[in-house]
Amino acid sequence: MKTLPTKSAGILIFLMSSVSVFAQSSFAGDSPVLIGLIATCVILVLWALFTLASNLLKIEAKKHGIDTEKSGFSILPWISDFIPGKPNYVGSHRYIKLSKGHNILLEGEAKSEIKEAEVHRFALKPTDFHGMSPIPKVEFEVGQTVKAGDPLFYDKKIETVQYCSPVSGEIVAIERGEKRSISAVVVLADKNIQYKNFNVPSIDQVGREELIDFLQSSGLWALINERPFDRVPDATKIPANIFISTFDTAPLAPDANLIIEGNQESFQKGLDVLSKLTLGKVHLGLDGRNSKKSPHATFVNATGVEKTYFTGQHPVGNVGIQIHHTAPIKAGQTVWTLGLQDVISIGKMFLYQKFDVSRIVALTGAELNNPVYVRTYQGANIGDLLKGNLKNPESRIISGDVLSGKQVYTEGFLSFRDDQVTVIKEGNEYELFGWLLPLEPRPSISGTFPNFLYPDHKFEANTNTHGEKRAMVVTGQYEEVLPVDTYPQHLFKAILSNDLEKMEGLGILELTEEDVALCEFVCTSKNPIQQILRQGLETVKEQS
Amino acid sequence: MSLLNILKKIEPDKKKSPFLHTLYDGFFTFAYAPDTVTKDGVHIRDGMDLKRLMVHVVIAMQLCYIFGTYNIGHQHFVAAGQYLGFLEGFHLKLAHGLIMLLPAFVVAHVVGLGIEFFYAAKKGHAIEEGFLVSGALIPLIMPPDLPIWILAISIAFAVIIGKEAFGGTGMNIWNIALLSRVFIFFAYPLTISGDQCWISGFDKIAGGVTANYGWWHTGFFNTLFDWMGLEGFNPATTIVDGFSGATPLALAYEGGWDKVTGVFSESQLLWGMVPGSIGETSKVFIVFGALFLIITKVASWRIMAGMVVGLIGTTLLLNAIGSTPFMQVTWYQHMLMGSFLFAMAFMATDPVTAASTEKGKWIYGILIGSIGLIIRVMNPAYPEGWMLAILLMNTFAPTIDYFILESNIKKRLNRV
DSSP: OOHHHHHHHHHHHHHHHHHHHHHHTOTTOSOHHHHHHHHHHHHHHHHHHHHHHHHHHHHHHHHTTOOHHHHTOOSSOOHHHHSOOOOGGGTTSEEEEOOOOOOOOBSOOOEEEEEEOOOOEEEEOGGGSTTOOSSOEEOSOTTOEEOBTOEEEEETTEEEEEEEOSSOEEEEEEEEOGGGOEEEEEEEEOSSOOBOOOOOOOTTTOOHHHHHHHHHHTTOGGGOEEETTTBSOOTTSOOSOEEEEOOOOSTTOOOHHHHHTTOHHHHHHHHHHHHTSOSSOEEEEEEOOOSSSOOOHHHHTOOSSEEEEEESSTTTTSHHHHHHHHSOOOTTOOEEEEOHHHHHHHHHHHHHSSOOOEEEEEEESTTBSSOEEEEEETTBBHHHHTTTTBSOTTSEEEESOTTTOEEEOTTSBOOTTOOEEEEEBOOOOOEETTTTSOSSOOOOSOTTSGGGGOTTOOBOOBSBOSSOOOOOOOOSHHHHHOOSSSOHHHHHHHHHTTOHHHHHHTTGGGOOHHHHHHHHHHOTTOOOHHHHHHHHHHHHHHHO | OHHHHHHHHTOOOTTTOHHHHHHHHHHHHHHEEOOOBOOSSOSSOOSOOHHHHHHHHHHHTHHHHHHHHHHHHHHHHHHTTOOOSTTTTHHHHHHHHHHHHHHHHHHHHHHHHHHHHHHHHHHTSOOOTHHHHHHHHHHHTSOTTOOHHHHHHHHHHIIIIIIGGGTSTTTOSSOHHHHHHHHHHHHSGGGTSSSSSSSOSBSSOSTTOBBOOOHIIIIIIHHHHHHHTOOOOOTTOBOOTTOOOOOHHHHHHHHHHHHHHHHSOHHHHHHTOSOSSTTTSOHHHHHHHHHHHHHTTOSOHHHHHHHHHHHHHHHHHHHHHOOSTGGGOOHHHHHHSTTHHHIIIIITTOTTTSOOSHHHHHHHHHHHHHHHHHHHHHOSSOSOOHHHHHHHHHHHHHHHHHHHHHHHHHHHHTTO
8 A cells, every 4th residue: 555655656756757858858948849859748748647546446446346447447537538538228239330331422312201102114134233144034925914923034044043032913015125134024013913823831830942943943042142252142151140130331331221111020020030040140231320219129129140330431331341340251251141131031021921022212312302211112113103203304313322333224124132213413514723722612632622621511412523544543532431441442452453353352252342342432543343343253254 | 706616617627637636626715715514424614724833833933934044135235244234235235035935945945845736736636735835934044145956856755755655744754845855964964064155145154255246136136226225135145253143052062051152142043043954943932823823722732741841851961971062051942053943843743743642742752852852962063953853852752652552552452
């Protein structure tokens, strides 16, 4: 007890004397730099003193049996007291905080109400599936009627996997693209959807083989995405883990808490089915961005899954980023990923014995009269979805978000995995000195725009490229928006120079287009990064 | 949009006259941001492009330009023993500075951009903006009296051999501006080193030498000043006896910091009223430029911080040895002399030639700071080292990156 104060006093005297010695040695007179140095030293000494004193206090407190960790026992507040820690609802689950990334705030967020959409035509598009042969075998002809869940076509390479009709009705068109490839099978929907009857196995008793057979024949298999390469899973490979992100951070992305409302049971059932299919775990990525409000109870209370909370900026909600930070893909492994509504659809099959791919879709963007959520089915016609809602027929319509969505027209259809439509202005106008003195605010991560002064400003972005394509000059900007332990610029250069070993070494297999979409957005040289990444993935796939 | 229509009307045919079209395209896109829209991939793009980036670097060095121009005139009259106060003879100093700087600026751009335009037309792609920065930097790192033809040859060498031979913007290994300087340094050493070249307007720096005024001085500006009722240039101006023209670094090499402060005060060094290359002298304005680049995130703060760390570390080491007066100079005194800060803010941070990984940037910066100082202090022939240190580290930057990438690749392999 007595030694502690004497020790601290000794250290104090020693430190004080060292300061005065330093001050006396100011041979160069009253130089400001020297004064600055002394000031720095004084601050350091003070810091050391406070740290010392507070540690001593803690030691004393421990002797009296006080838990110093919980009561925040210290003289000065710690830096960590000012930085928001993990929210209370996280509990004992993992909490991962990512500092890299960027949220693009846009005008035209969907209002939190769900309307019934009047969509007449739906389509299933072979082009939505990577690696499918261009002319799949279509099992019906134009004019025939189908029920929801009837197989529309299958890939001749994997005949067991069926791609099923989202609605019941009459097949009105088989649209063809280049070289007679099939681009869409279009169904005119009935007023009341007729569902095909399925003999659904009980998941408590079914074996893995039998379960896979059922999923493949019922069309549910196609809902699952296999990584790397983003394709319909290979049934011979058991996935190391299954990942589901329960929040989306892309610009104007739909709110998962709204979608899950009323689907608690189906979601949990879907998770139960999926956990039968992996030797590893089903990982659920939860939204930990809001320090007070927890995500929807369905997510928080989900059972039989490994929950991880994430916070940060886009692309933190991307499942690829979450995989990298929870259980990264090792060489030779595959993992599965599913969207929220895909899990719900699987659950509904096992609960209600029907192929229900109804979707809640967010209609977003500044060019809509009324951005809102609508209830419809997979592959809905864009024109029907947006009827009476478009401000300008010339606007850019995107199935998906502005970063990784696909451009569509009113005669087109929602892509297979999309639950969002975004409509923004086309930017096909010249701008006088636009590169130097822009007339309208525009989203950017650059410090040369005053955007950092208005962190909550919602932009009305248009599709102008704001510059022409150039050689890669700037370094470090991709790293700023990609929270993955790799060197994106070197990865993209390796792809361009076809250096297979380096591509794999730098982790190309951990990435997909949506993960690097922000890199493409920020690219000063306006390079097509997503296209480059896909090119690299195709090369790796061919070689393996 | 009448201007747009006029510009659109005079567009030359791309096939018939590719050079003219490239030239037109270069100036047209300068005036109007193009109307191109996104196709596949992202639908919205960041407002930043290469033009904006490059122009922000040029903006960052404007204070150095203004001060450097005036300082050319100031040093000229200090040598002559006239208008010793900094703001005395303001119009004469500015006029003399402009007479010396403007031709260099124009020639740098005409030669450099001319070569860029030629190659762009030949390859059939748009003009890359890289030379905007090189062209603005080159006059700033030259002595004021450098003959224009030497400048033109050095720029042609740097752009053709240093850049186009490697594939153009984004592909070069060495910093273009420094390459043009190092060309002069080895080919015409007397014009860029020693005590003779840093004061403009005299054939030789020695007592009694008469100023070398041309038509712009005695004809154009004297008539103008006469009409405005101001004093003109006096053709009988001579250098005062005992004036050496030595730069602070040359003095420090001979006799350490004491000898420097015997000639220049600390505030003169800080504000830049000393002889030297045109843009390097004013430490305050360079620091403004550097802060501007850091705040706008145009240049890498890691490289700049690395260089400061390298400089301080090496100086402390040399201070500990302290066998010559120059070795005893402290780190902040080193920062006040020569071109360390200019090299830090504008030269080492060139993203194309620097290391491109985050850790690599630190290593790259620290090594430049360290090697540059060793060359500055130890080299008997030429007491300055940043040019050579940066070019050396430009050469090794890919090697630094290589090892950092390898460690990342190994880490990923070890997951299995």
